[in-house]
Amino acid sequence: MTEEKKISREELLATGENIKAQYNFLVFITAVDYPERNVIGMVYHLRSLGNRDTLIIKIDLPREKPEIASVAGIWPAAEWHEREVFDLFGVNFLGHPDLRRILLPPDWEGSPLRKDYTKPGVIKRPETIK
Amino acid sequence: MIIGLIILLLKIAAVLVFISLTVLFLVYAERKVSAHFQVRYGPMRVGWHGGLQMIADTIKLLLKEDITPKDVDKLVFFIAPILCFVSAYLAYLTLPFSPQIVVKNLNIGLLYILGVTSLTVLSLMMAGWASNNKYALLGGFRSVAQIISYEIPLVLSVLPVVMMAGSLNLITIVEAQKSLPFILVQPLGFLLYLTAAAAEANRAPFDIPEAEQELVAGYNVEYSGIKFSMFFLAEYVNMFTICALAAILFLGGWQGPILPPVIWFLIKVYLLVFVLMWVRWTFPRLRIDQLMSFCWKILLPLALANFLISGLWLVLK
Amino acid sequence: MNDLKNLKTEEYFLSMGPQHPSTHGVLRLILKLDGEIVTGATPDIGYLHRGLEKIAENRAYIQIIPFTDRLDYLSSMSGNLAFVLTVEKLAGIAPPPRAEYIRVIMAELNRLASHLIWLGTFSLDLGAVTPFLYCFREREKILDLFEMITGSRLTYNYMRIGGVAADLSAQFIKDAAAFIQDFKFRVAEYEALLTQNPIFLARTKNVGIIKADKAIAYGLTGPMLRASGISRDNRRDFPYAIYDKLSFDIPAGTVGDCWDRYAVRVREMRESAKIVEQALSGLPEGNFKTKVPLSLKPPAGESYAPVESPRGEIGFYLVSNGTAKPYRLKIRTPSFCNLSIISHVIKGWKVADVVAILGTFDVVLGEIDR
Numbered sequence: 001m002t003e004e005k006k007i008s009r010e011e012l013l014a015t016g017e018n019i020k021a022q023y024n025f026l027v028f029i030t031a032v033d034y035p036e037r038n039v040i041g042m043v044y045h046l047r048s049l050g051n052r053d054t055l056i057i058k059i060d061l062p063r064e065k066p067e068i069a070s071v072a073g074i075w076p077a078a079e080w081h082e083r084e085v086f087d088l089f090g091v092n093f094l095g096h097p098d099l100r101r102i103l104l105p106p107d108w109e110g111s112p113l114r115k116d117y118t119k120p121g122v123i124k125r126p127e128t129i130k
Numbered sequence: 131m132i133i134g135l136i137i138l139l140l141k142i143a144a145v146l147v148f149i150s151l152t153v154l155f156l157v158y159a160e161r162k163v164s165a166h167f168q169v170r171y172g173p174m175r176v177g178w179h180g181g182l183q184m185i186a187d188t189i190k191l192l193l194k195e196d197i198t199p200k201d202v203d204k205l206v207f208f209i210a211p212i213l214c215f216v217s218a219y220l221a222y223l224t225l226p227f228s229p230q231i232v233v234k235n236l237n238i239g240l241l242y243i244l245g246v247t248s249l250t251v252l253s254l255m256m257a258g259w260a261s262n263n264k265y266a267l268l269g270g271f272r273s274v275a276q277i278i279s280y281e282i283p284l285v286l287s288v289l290p291v292v293m294m295a296g297s298l299n300l301i302t303i304v305e306a307q308k309s310l311p312f313i314l315v316q317p318l319g320f321l322l323y324l325t326a327a328a329a330e331a332n333r334a335p336f337d338i339p340e341a342e343q344e345l346v347a348g349y350n351v352e353y354s355g356i357k358f359s360m361f362f363l364a365e366y367v368n369m370f371t372i373c374a375l376a377a378i379l380f381l382g383g384w385q386g387p388i389l390p391p392v393i394w395f396l397i398k399v400y401l402l403v404f405v406l407m408w409v410r411w412t413f414p415r416l417r418i419d420q421l422m423s424f425c426w427k428i429l430l431p432l433a434l435a436n437f438l439i440s441g442l443w444l445v446l447k
Numbered sequence: 448m449n450d451l452k453n454l455k456t457e458e459y460f461l462s463m464g465p466q467h468p469s470t471h472g473v474l475r476l477i478l479k480l481d482g483e484i485v486t487g488a489t490p491d492i493g494y495l496h497r498g499l500e501k502i503a504e505n506r507a508y509i510q511i512i513p514f515t516d517r518l519d520y521l522s523s524m525s526g527n528l529a530f531v532l533t534v535e536k537l538a539g540i541a542p543p544p545r546a547e548y549i550r551v552i553m554a555e556l557n558r559l560a561s562h563l564i565w566l567g568t569f570s571l572d573l574g575a576v577t578p579f580l581y582c583f584r585e586r587e588k589i590l591d592l593f594e595m596i597t598g599s600r601l602t603y604n605y606m607r608i609g610g611v612a613a614d615l616s617a618q619f620i621k622d623a624a625a626f627i628q629d630f631k632f633r634v635a636e637y638e639a640l641l642t643q644n645p646i647f648l649a650r651t652k653n654v655g656i657i658k659a660d661k662a663i664a665y666g667l668t669g670p671m672l673r674a675s676g677i678s679r680d681n682r683r684d685f686p687y688a689i690y691d692k693l694s695f696d697i698p699a700g701t702v703g704d705c706w707d708r709y710a711v712r713v714r715e716m717r718e719s720a721k722i723v724e725q726a727l728s729g730l731p732e733g734n735f736k737t738k739v740p741l742s743l744k745p746p747a748g749e750s751y752a753p754v755e756s757p758r759g760e761i762g763f764y765l766v767s768n769g770t771a772k773p774y775r776l777k778i779r780t781p782s783f784c785n786l787s788i789i790s791h792v793i794k795g796w797k798v799a800d801v802v803a804i805l806g807t808f809d810v811v812l813g814e815i816d817r
Contacts, residue, residue, distance in 0.1 A: 026666050027753075028784075030777040032766050045751065045764065045779075049663060049677065052684050077666030080787040088500075103493040103816060112501055113775075168580035264461050268483070268798065335574065335646055345798075346468060414646045415574025417799045418483060 002054040009042075009059050009068045016074040025049045029071075029081035031089045033063075033114045040066045040089060040114075046075075061091065070096035088113040141233045145222045153366040154184045159400075160366075160407055167411045188359070196355035199262070206260035210253045211353065211360035217249035218367040225374055226301050228384045228391035239300040240292065240379075244285060247330070247371060250364065251277040257361070258349040269348025272418055276336065279425045280329040286433035287322035290440035291379045304383030311382035318436050320380045324402070326429060327372035329421070332365065333406055335413040336421060373402035458486060461798075465494050469572050469802045472812030476789075476801070483797045488790040495816035503776040508534050508608060508743045511776070516602035518761070518780060518814040521564055524550075524557035525756030526814075527606035532687055532752040533763040534608050538745035545733040546610035547688045552726045553593075553605060554688075554754075555719045556623070559630070560589040561757035562716050565809045566637060569709065572806035573650050578640045585633050588626050595619050608743060610736025624727055627720050634716055642713070651705035655792050655804035658703060665788040668781050669759025670711045671808065675703035681755035693725050708807040715757075742771045751779075758782050758809055780814035 007015055023046035032041045037060075044057040061068055070093040072079040082093045083102040090111035093099055101108060110117055158173070158181070165172025173180025198204060224239040226232040236242055251274055258270015292298055294315070295306035306312075313320045329336035345351070350361045377383060377398040384391030416424065461478045464470040473494035479487035499518070503511050515526035528550055535542065542550075567582035590600040596619055597603040597612065605612050641647045657667070662675040672679055678699040682690040698714035700707025747769040753762040759781025766775040785808055793801045 024663055027760070027762070028666075028764065028777065028779040030764060030775075032775045043764070043777075049679055075666070076664045077784060077787060080783065101493075103496040105493070112498060164576070168577050169584055170580060264459065268461075337574070411577050412640070413575060414570065414641075414644065414650060415799075416646055417650060417797060419797065420649050 002056065004056045004058065006058045006060075009061060012057075012059060012071065013069050013074075015057065016071050019046070019055065020074050022050070023048050023053070023055050026071075026075035026077045026081070027054075029078055029085060031085050031091055031113075033089065035063065035115045038063050040091060042068060042085075042091070044071070066091040067094060068092075069094050070099075072096055087111075090114070138233075142223070145233060146219070149219060149222060149363075149367055152370055153363050154188065156366045156370060156403065157187075158184045159403070163404065163407045164411045167408075191359045191362075192356055194355040196357060197352075199352050201262045202352065203260040203262065206256050207352075208357075210257035210260060211357040211364075213256065214250055214253035214364045215360045215367075217246050217253065218364040218371065220246040220249075221371045222367075224300065225371070226304070226378070226383070227395050229301060231392060232301070235299070235301055238298045240288065240298045240303070240375075243300075243371070243375060244281075244288075247368065248277065248281055250368065254349045257353070261349070261352040263352050265345045265347075266349050266351050269345045269351070272345075273332065273349060275418070276332075276421060276425075277330055279422060280326045280336075280429075283322055283425060283429040283433040284326035284330055286430070286437050287319050287326060288375075288379055289437055290316055290319050293440060293444055300378050300383075304378055304385065307382040307385065311380060311385075313380040316380065316436075316440070318432065319440070320376070322429060322433050322436065323376060323380065324372075324405075326425075326433075327376065328406060328409070329425070331368040331372050333369060333410055335409065335415050337410075337415060369403065369406060370399065373399045373406065376402050456482075463801070465491075470805065471568065471810055474786075474805075474810065474812055474815075476805075478793075478798070478801065480798065483799075485793050485796055485798065485801060488793050488801075490786060490789055492786070492812070492815050495812045497817065499817045500776055500778060503773055505772060507741075507771050508745070508773070509741065511773070512606065512608075513602070513604045515763075516604055518778065518817060519561075519756055519758065519782070519811045520601060520813045521811055522554075522557045522561040522757045523601065523603050524554045524605065525754055525761055527603065528554055528688075529752065529754035529756070529761045530763050531606045531608050532754060533750050533765045534743070534745060536752050537748055537750040537765060537767055538608070538743060540609045540737065540739060542610045543734045543737055544689075544731050545614075546735050546737075548726050548730045549611050549615055549735060550606060551688050551690065551693070552615070552623070552723055552730075553596075553603075553611075555722045555726070556589050556592060558719045558757045559716055559723075560586045560593075562712050562719075563589075565712060565757070566709075566716075569803075569806040569809075570641060572802045573647065575641070575647070578637055581633070581637060581640070585630060592619060592623055592626065595622070607736060607739070609739035610734070612736075614735045615730070620727060620730070623723065627724050627727075630720050631717070634713065634720075638713060641709075648706065650799075650803055651709060651807075653702070654705045654800055655796065655807065656702060656704045657788065657792055661788065661791070662703065665791075666784040667759070667788060668784065669755065669757070670708055670715065671759060671785050673698065674700035674707040674711045674807075676701050681753045681760055685753055687752065687754060689726070690722075692729075693722055695722050695725075705803055705807045712809075744769060744771050753779075756781055758811065758814075759785060761814070778814075778817055780817065782808075782810040782812075782815045783817075786810050786815060 025047045027045040027047050030043050034041060039060045040063055042059040042061060046055045070082055072082060082096055085091050086093060086099055087101045087103055088111060162172045173183035176183040176186050198207060221243045223233045224236045224242055254273040255270045258266045291312050295303040297303060350358060353361060377395060381398045384395040386394035458479055458481050461480050463478055464475040465473040475491040477489040477491060478485050499514050512527055512530060515530045516523040518526045563582040563586040567579035570578040593603060594600050596615060597605045657675050659675045659677055662672050676699055678697050680697045683697060695718045698711050700711050745767045747767055749766045751762050751764045753760045761781055762779045764777035764779060765773055768774040793804050
C-alpha cells in the first residue's frame with residue numbers, strides 16, 4: 001500500500017517523530033525542481049519494514065531560499081541523501097551534522113540538477129593541481 | 131696467497147651466478163605452480179612453456195627507469211635494497227650443497243646464517259622509513275615487529291638439532307644424520323622451524339609487511355627498476371635459504387642413495403619450496419595482531435617445550 | 448632516559464584511495480590512524496560522477512537504458528530491469544510472459560556473475576588469491592552465455608520497455624541448464640577453500656558487526672541487511688516479473704559480521720541457481736516483446752519500482768510531465784546507501800580489517816557516484 005502526504009516544511013520534524021516507529025526505513029530523499037511554480041519539491045520516500053507500506057512525503061520549498069530541517073536525527077540514512085540534495089539542488093538542511101558537497105568537488109559553483117542550470121563554460125581545475 | 135684469493139673470488143662469483151639462476155628458476159616455478167593451482171597455464175609465450183619468460187622479465191626490470199622520489203631520504207633509500215640483497219647473499223657463503231661444494235666451511239655456520247639473514251629486517255625498516263610514504267612506513271613497522279618476534283621461535287626450534295649433533299657446523303650436522311634424518315626425531319621442531327622461517331621470510335600467509343591489498347606493496351612501494359629487483363631477488367633468495375637450511379637441519383642434507391649428493395640436496399630443497407608455494411596459494415593472510423599472538427602464544431611455548439623435552443631426553447639417554 | 452620521556456605518539460591521516468587495490472574502484476577513505484587502529488574515517492566519493500540524472504532529463508526513455516548499464520556495471524541487468532519496470536509501471540505496459548521469464552533468467556544469472564566477482568575479490572582482499580581465479584572461471588561461462596544473446600559481456604543494454612531485446616536461443620537454454628548443473632558443485636568448491644578455513648574465520652568472524660537496528664537506520668538493503676538478521680528481499684516483498692511464481696529461500700544471517708555477509712551471499716548463489724533452473728524449465732513459448740512506440744510518452748505522474756539487485760534495492764524514481772523525456776529521474780542505488788554506514792563500522796578496527804569490511808560491503812562505485 002502506498003500513501004502520499006503533502007505537508008509544509010514546519011511540520012516535517014513533528015511528522016517524522018510521529019511516524020518513525022512505523023516507517024522505520026528511509027528509502028531515499030530527493031528533490032524535483034519546478035521553476036514555473038517557483039518551487040523545489042522535496043520527496044521523502046519511506047517504508048515500513050514490518051508491513052511493507054510505503055509513505056511518500058512531499059514538501060514544497062521556495063526556490064530562492066530552500067531551507068528545511070534535517071531528518072538525519074530521525075533516520076540516520078538521511079545524512080548522505082540530504083548531502084546529495086544539498087549538492088545537486090542547493091537545498092540547505094538546518095541541523096545537518098556534516099553538510100558538504102558529496103558528489104561534486106567542494107569548489108563547484110551552482111546546483112546542477114536545477115532546471116535553469118547551464119553548463120559551465122570552463123571547468124576550473126582543482127586548486128591542488130599545480 | 132694470490133691464487134687462494136683468486137679462487138675465493140671465483141667461488142664468490144660462482145655463488146652470485148648460482149643465486150641469480152636459482153631465483154630465475156624459483157620465480158618461474160612460482161608462476162607455473164600458482165598458475166596450475168589456479169586453473170591457468172601461466173607464462174606460455176616466451177620459449178618452451180614460457181621458459182625464457184623470466185629472462186625477458188629480468189631484462190625489462192633492469193632496463194626500467196630507476197625512480198627516486200623527490201621527498202625520500204636519498205642515502206638510506208639507496209642503501210636499503212643493497213643491504214637487503216647482501217644480507218640474503220651472505221648466507222650462501224657457508225651453505226653446503228655437498229661436502230665439497232661450499233665456499234667457506236665455518237664451524238659456527240648455523241649461527242652465522244641465522245645472524246646474517248636477520249639483517250634483512252634492518253633493510254626493510256630502512257626502506258620503509260626512507261620512502262617517506264605512510265604505506266611504506268606501516269610496512270616497515272610491521273616487518274620489524276614480525277621478523278624480530280619470529281626470530282625467537284626460529285632459533286629455539288633449531289637448538290635441539292644443534293644439541294643432538296653437538297655442533298654448529300652445518301657439515302657436521304648433516305654427517306650426524308647418516309643413519310636417521312632429524313625430522314623423524316624432531317617432527318615438531320621441523321614444523322615449528324618451517325612456520326617461523328616462512329614468517330621470517332615474509333612468505334604468505336605471513337606476508338603482512340607487503341600485504342598488497344592493505345599496504346599496496348608495503349616497504350617497497352616507492353621502489354622501481356633495479357632497486358625493486360634487489361628486494362624481489364632477496365625475497366626469493368631467502369626462500370631458498372630457509373628451505374636449504376631445513377633440508378640440512380632436518381632432512382639429512384645431501385645424503386641419499388644412488389644419485390650424486392648435490393642432486394639429492396636440490397631435490398629436498400625444491401620439495402620444501404613447493405610446500406611453501408602450496409601454502410601461499412591456498413591460504414588467506416593473517417592480521418598483524420593475530421600473527422603476533424600466534425607467535426607469542428602458540429609458537430614460542432611449543433618451541434620452548436620441544437627444546438626442554440629434547441634436552442631432557444638427551445641428558446637421560 | 449630523558450629522550451624517551453620526550454617521545455610522543457600522534458595520530459596521523461592515511462588517504463586510502465582513490466587509487467588503491469582494495470577500494471574496488473575510485474573510493475577514497477580518509478583514515479585517521481593511531482598506529483594501525485582506525486580512530487576515524489571519512490569516505491570521499493564522487494570521482495566517478497557522470498551526472499546521469501541530469502543526462503537522463505535530456506534523453507528519450509529508450510535512450511536511457513544504456514546509461515543504466517553503467518550504474519552497477521557488475522550487474523547491468525538489474526539496472527536495466529529496474530528502469531524498464533518503472534517506465535512500464537507508469538505507462539501501463541505489460542510485457543508478454545516469455546519476456547518476464549527471460550528477464551528473471553538474465554537477472555539471476557547476472558546476480559551469480561556479480562556475486563562471483565564479489566567472492567573472488569573479497570578473498571583477494573584477505574590475501575587468498577586462488578579462489579579469485581576459480582570464481583572468474585565460472586563467471587567467464589556466464590559472460591559467454593550473455594554474449595550469445597546480447598552480444599556484449601559487461602554492459603548488455605538488453606531489457607526493453609515492453610520486453611527484451613532478443614529472444615533466447617535453443618543453444619542458450621541448453622548451455623545455461625548445463626552451466627547451472629555444474630555450478631552447484633562449484634559453489635561447494637569455493638566453500639571448501641574458505642568457509643571453514645581457520646585463517647578465514649579469524650579474519651571475518653565477529654569483525655565489522657552491524658547490528659540490526661543500525662542496519663535499518665542507515666537504510667542498508669540486500670545482503671548487508673539480511674546478514675544482520677532482517678529477512679527483507681524485494682523479490683519476495685514487492686514481487687516483480689515472475690518471482691511470485693518461483694520458490695526460493697531468502698538466506699539471512701544472525702550476527703551481522705563479515706562472515707555472515709559472506710555466508711548470506713554464498714547461500715544466495717545457490718538460491719539464484721535454483722531460480723534460474725525453475726525459470727528455464729517453465730519458460731513459455733510466445734512473443735518476447737510487445738510493440739511500444741519508439742518515442743514513448745508516458746502520462747504525467749511519477750513511479751518507483753524497486754528491484755533487488757545483487758547489492759540491494761535499486762530503484763528509479765521517475766517524474767514524467769507527459770513528454771518523451773523524463774522530467775526528473777532519481778536513481779536510488781544500493782551501494783550509495785550501504786556505504787553511508789562505513790565510517791561507523793570501521794572505527795576501532797585495524798587497517799587490515801578495513802579492507803576485509805569494505806570487501807563485504809560489495810560496493811560498486813559506478814552506482815554510488817552515478
